[in-house]
Amino acid sequence: MNQSGLPWRRGMRSLVWPVAALALLLAFNAATMPGFFAIEARDGRVYGVLVDILNHGSRTALVALGMTLVIATGGVDLSVGAVAAMAGAVTATLLVQAQVPWPVAIAGAVALGMCCGVWNGVCVSVFRLQPIVATLVLMVAGRGVAQLITGGSIITFESGPIAAIGNGSFLGLPVPVTMMVVAAVALQVLVRRTALGLCVQCVGDNATAARLAGVPDRAVMLFVYGVCGVLAATAGIIECSYIKAADANNAGSLLELDAILAVVIGGTSLTGGRFSFAGTIIGAMLMQTMTKTLYMHDVSAEIAPAPKALVVILVCLLHAPRVREWVSGLWRPRGGSA
Amino acid sequence: MKLHRLVSATPVLATCALLVGLFAFGAISYPNFASAAVVRNLLVDNAFLVVAAVGMTFVIISGGIDLSVGAAMAFSATLAAALIEAGGVHPLAAAAVVLAAGLAFGLVQGVLIAVLDVPPFMVTLAGMFLARGAAFAVHPQSRGITHPFVATTLNETLAMHLPLGARGVTIPPTVVVMLLVLIGAWVLLRHARFGRAVYAVGDDACAARLMGLAVRRVKVGVYTLCGLTSAVAGLLFALYQQSGDPASCKGMELDVIAAVIIGGTLLRGGAGSVIGTFAGVMILGLIQTIISFQGDLSSWWTRIVAGGLVLVFLLLHQGIGVVARRVGRTADRQG
Amino acid sequence: MTREGGLLLEAEGLAVRFGSVRALDGVSLTVRAGEVQALLGENGAGKSTLIKCLSGVVRPTGGRMVLCGRRIEPRSPHEAERIGIATVFQEVGLIPRLSVAENICLGREPGRRWLRGLVDWRAVRSRARAAMDRLGLGGLDVDRELGTCSVAVQQMVAIARALDVRARVLILDEPTSSLDRDECARLLGVIGHLRAQEMGIVFISHFLDQVEAIADRVTVLRDGKLVGSFEAAGLTRAKLVSLMVGREFEMPTGKRETTGERGAGSLLSLRAFGRSGMIEGVDADVGAGEVVGLAGLLGSGRSETARLVFGAETATRGTMTFGGEASRFTTPRQAIARGIGMLPENRKEQGIFPSLSVVENLVVSLRAKDGAFSRLAFGSQVALAEEFVRQLGIKTADVHAKISELSGGNQQKVLLARWFAMRPVLLILDEPTRGIDVAAKADVLRAVDRLRGEGTAVLFISSELEEVTRVCGRVVVLRDRRSVAHLEGSDITEASVLAAVARTA
Incomplete structure (x- = not known):
């Protein structure tokens, strides 16, 4: 049998494992925890454990969407956590110290995110630095800049509209969930309806060939890192609106790791090429469900990363070509020429 | 005229020039800066960082990266503190256990990377989560180390008193360990077969394999070594802080990587030195010292300056690569 | 001895x-x-x-x-x-x-x-x-x-x-x-x-x-x-x-005498064209509807010349005139925008996108030419791909198969189709028949000949002298990174090309 099929069908196939893992985890929770699936509506808004997972998972998922594009080009963006911290700092500082109206504060933060992303893109595509290193620069310096903006203190603010981002609801669902859905649909349409998605995959699959085939590689790089920066800034705004404060020191910490893990669990290869937004969102939700499950089984927030790490290693091993060969060798002992 | 040699040595020369320049700047700008005490503090405050950076230098020269260093240090410090204080184990035995744990941790990472072909940054990212979680599992809070052997024997009896400056200078054993690690690493990298193989693997793993080097074994060795130095660094950190804190050393891997890059090690692999790494750590330390002498600058400037320096050195490498190739081509035809 | x-x-x-x-x-x-x-x-x-x-x-x-x-x-x-x-x-x-x-x-x-x-x-x-x-x-x-x-x-x-x-x-x-x-x-x-x-x-x-x-x-x-x-x-x-x-397989041949005009109205002309450290200087002319061969041994500068023309590397010396205008491309995109295509020497490293499908590999240049935000209905992409699969006899289960599952010859045909879909003015073929089986070779050469018949200028590079002599109406011989001989029409025989290639003057 050949392994081809229509693109969407192949996309479905790559989602099987993450979806199965998520379903398994949910089933485990349903069995061990009564009321896990309980959802109640109050004041035109739904509450429940699942809603909670969606709400907190969507912040990671937003960043992971941008990270998906970056990873699909064969790169990685380590600076998203620092960018989120900077965005939160800018929002709070503009609101409190500059006394600007809230849309301006948000616009300022998003613009900063875009600048950071484009800067990363320039480092990668024009200076030809390795993505890990290029974004490392901003990762190191960015948190310092965030602290510089806030003056090292935690800035609290009282802005109804901005607080509503993290704590309000839209059509019954928490606002971050709505933002994630809007971002995912917009990106999906943009990437799949235009040549952009193809260009991103080509650059990630074979950069030399992409250049020789006339793919505008630099523009593609600037775009994906720019999008990643904007989404990281959005996540930063959401985070500071949860707590109505900007904490330059802790905001967005480990965000880059969660985002990368969500992408990898979602089936996008770290070496670039094919990518799937749906897989990434499922990956982010899987991570969040796992975190929640651990918390509900009285595992402390500090220890929780350890079991997550084991899962990640497992997923990476399943992706590793050597292990795959070995596994497929087990299944097809006689080795036909497929 | 050995122009090509000069060009390839430029990063290390630039690092050393920067170190000297920074120190000179501090000495001119602030009274009391050029003193034995400042130098002593620079060494004492950064000893654990140097040791961790030495391991990272090996990894980066081999063309890899290790993001688990900070978490591994926190784990080692916490484990040591828990063993000594809660477990009643003698500090030396505890140190041995910690070193073995670090070695095993690095070995597993190395096997995953080199034998199973999982990307290094993914493996060590997971390793970072794992080590951090394990640290909290060992002991959930910071735990002071009050064992008499540590408090008196190590920190006082074994400390060296040098008659420098007005009141003399006390060098704790952490600095001695750091120097020993530095010398050992230098010998290993410059003069041992293993070290030369690390350079070869980092420069061109394919060619190295064709030349008959055991590339996978070298890679496993490099990550194992980095696990070991992380454990040593964690022990030094525990000694320095007189405690083991599972929440400590967050983001330390970034400082370490920054120091290695500023020290002139090429992130693509194949070039670098522990001497440069030492200078890199000292540069970061000097910036911190200058900021504290200045008084009106906040500590976060350290990170901003560090980020900027990393960028400058990366671009310097990139430029040197281009120049070196030109010089090589034109300066040939001599036989 | x-x-x-x-x-x-x-x-x-x-x-x-x-x-x-x-x-x-x-x-x-x-x-x-x-x-x-x-x-x-x-x-x-x-x-x-x-x-x-x-x-x-x-x-x-x-x-x-x-x-x-x-x-x-x-x-x-x-x-x-x-x-x-x-x-x-x-x-x-x-x-x-x-x-x-x-x-x-x-x-x-x-x-x-x-x-x-x-x-x-x-x-x-x-x-x-x-x-x-x-x-x-x-x-x-x-x-x-x-x-x-x-x-x-x-x-x-x-x-x-x-x-x-x-x-x-x-x-x-x-x-x-x-x-x-x-x-x-x-x-x-x-x-x-x-x-x-x-x-x-x-x-x-x-x-x-x-x-x-x-x-x-x-x-x-x-x-x-x-x-x-x-x-x-x-x-x-x-x-x-x-x-x-070897002689036992008869290759289909394009007519040696070119049908297109040559010399005077040449589409591409290179004069002392090169780049320091890479190509000393190449003179060549290619007219519309003409196949011009670049012959020479490995390392003589054939592929390098092609890359310079295509803008994969930037030329630093001499002149290049394309379509009557002095041109110097710094990226392949500029060359593609002017209607130049290049089939690269190394199919695996420079040509295919191994994890993408046949249709994606085929339409990439066409879509990229119109910009990253251009749109092309999925149905018409598939129709285009299927058209070329039929035309070039590409053997694949269907157009959504991964290209890496195809044989080398069929991969090469997909890459050819990538450029055919662009309707190029000038197509550079660098070793188009390398590493593919004899039947696929014949298919590729036949396709090239058809393209020439439609008025496309072709710059043809091959290590196989036999191919060069059969396909090309004109041959530029390169040696030591410069052009050393120009052969035309009936002067092109294996012996004459070989003599020019191998001469140790």
Whole structure:
């Protein structure tokens, strides 16, 4: 049998494992925890454990969407956590110290995110630095800049509209969930309806060939890192609106790791090429469900990363070509020429 | 005229020039800066960082990266503190256990990377989560180390008193360990077969394999070594802080990587030195010292300056690569 | 000159398959002590695969190898070296940032007496000097960083490294392709010297004069099969070429006389065109509806010229006029925007997107040309792909199959279709038939001919002289990175091209 099929069908196939893992985890929770699936509506808004997972998972998922594009080009963006911290700092500082109206504060933060992303893109595509290193620069310096903006203190603010981002609801669902859905649909349409998605995959699959085939590689790089920066800034705004404060020191910490893990669990290869937004969102939700499950089984927030790490290693091993060969060798002992 | 040699040595020369320049700047700008005490503090405050950076230098020269260093240090410090204080184990035995744990941790990472072909940054990212979680599992809070052997024997009896400056200078054993690690690493990298193989693997793993080097074994060795130095660094950190804190050393891997890059090690692999790494750590330390002498600058400037320096050195490498190739081509035809 | 030395290496019926491609099909080879054996064949004939088997890089799927009476199965170059087969690969497999001395001794450095793990630098240096002395390069500073040496010196170092182990069989894969004439002569001298030391040498080269000068025996491969093994003494150059090229398959031919106008209204014209350190200067003209060949040996600058025209590298000297305008492209995108396409030399590394489907591989340039935000309905992409699959006879389950699941010839046809879909004004084909089977070759050449008939100008690069003479209406011969001869119409014969290529003026 050949392994081809229509693109969407192949996309479905790559989602099987993450979806199965998520379903398994949910089933485990349903069995061990009564009321896990309980959802109640109050004041035109739904509450429940699942809603909670969606709400907190969507912040990671937003960043992971941008990270998906970056990873699909064969790169990685380590600076998203620092960018989120900077965005939160800018929002709070503009609101409190500059006394600007809230849309301006948000616009300022998003613009900063875009600048950071484009800067990363320039480092990668024009200076030809390795993505890990290029974004490392901003990762190191960015948190310092965030602290510089806030003056090292935690800035609290009282802005109804901005607080509503993290704590309000839209059509019954928490606002971050709505933002994630809007971002995912917009990106999906943009990437799949235009040549952009193809260009991103080509650059990630074979950069030399992409250049020789006339793919505008630099523009593609600037775009994906720019999008990643904007989404990281959005996540930063959401985070500071949860707590109505900007904490330059802790905001967005480990965000880059969660985002990368969500992408990898979602089936996008770290070496670039094919990518799937749906897989990434499922990956982010899987991570969040796992975190929640651990918390509900009285595992402390500090220890929780350890079991997550084991899962990640497992997923990476399943992706590793050597292990795959070995596994497929087990299944097809006689080795036909497929 | 050995122009090509000069060009390839430029990063290390630039690092050393920067170190000297920074120190000179501090000495001119602030009274009391050029003193034995400042130098002593620079060494004492950064000893654990140097040791961790030495391991990272090996990894980066081999063309890899290790993001688990900070978490591994926190784990080692916490484990040591828990063993000594809660477990009643003698500090030396505890140190041995910690070193073995670090070695095993690095070995597993190395096997995953080199034998199973999982990307290094993914493996060590997971390793970072794992080590951090394990640290909290060992002991959930910071735990002071009050064992008499540590408090008196190590920190006082074994400390060296040098008659420098007005009141003399006390060098704790952490600095001695750091120097020993530095010398050992230098010998290993410059003069041992293993070290030369690390350079070869980092420069061109394919060619190295064709030349008959055991590339996978070298890679496993490099990550194992980095696990070991992380454990040593964690022990030094525990000694320095007189405690083991599972929440400590967050983001330390970034400082370490920054120091290695500023020290002139090429992130693509194949070039670098522990001497440069030492200078890199000292540069970061000097910036911190200058900021504290200045008084009106906040500590976060350290990170901003560090980020900027990393960028400058990366671009310097990139430029040197281009120049070196030109010089090589034109300066040939001599036989 | 023939010598009757003892039998050193005997390979029998070696076979290697890469997927569905038979890279090597029942090839036998014998190497005697004190004999230089030349291994000849066009690109894709299986020479590289054969030596990869001998040196343990590739494990043969069939056949056996015997070294000095003992059956061997080397699993790595290291193991092959240990049992006495040393190989110098074409792409110099050395470490540029280590010193010359270290490169010679790496992996087997003499250790210090009291601690074997530490390197005895003095011994390393003296061993390296001794090895270089044997090549007559005793004057070289062995402490020098290898990457700063010229390619020629690096090649010598690679050989010195191979000599350092006491090898009984030395395999040299195109050692002379990047050497100048003096260095070549010195290398041939070294080979003769080693022959006198009763070593068995396998020597791969495209330079027939060197083969004539040094070889005792010539083995010819074609399409993965052994053509034969001959005493060099009785072999003429013409016989060699005919053995290498083979005649049993009739290629479809474009008419040699061009239908398009030429000269006056040429579409592309190059004058002293080049880039320092890469191409000295090339003169060439290509008119619409004309196929112009770029002939020359490997390393003569054929592919480099193509890359300069296409903007993959930026030219720094001379002029290029395209469509009546002086042009100098700095990126392939600019060239593509003007209607130029290029089928790159290395299909796997420069051409295909292995994890993408046939249709995606096919439409990428068309879509990228209109910009990243352009739209093209999925249905029309598929229709386009299916049209070309039919037209070029691409064998694939359907257009959504991964391109890496196709055979090499079909992958190449997809890449051709990528450019055909653009309706290019000028198409540059760099080794379009390399490494694909004979039937696919014929298909590709037929497609090129059809394109020419539609008025596209074609710049055609091939190592197979036979193809060049059949397809091209004009041939520019390159040697030593510059154009040295222009042939036209009935002047183009294998003999005339070969004469221009091989002339050692």
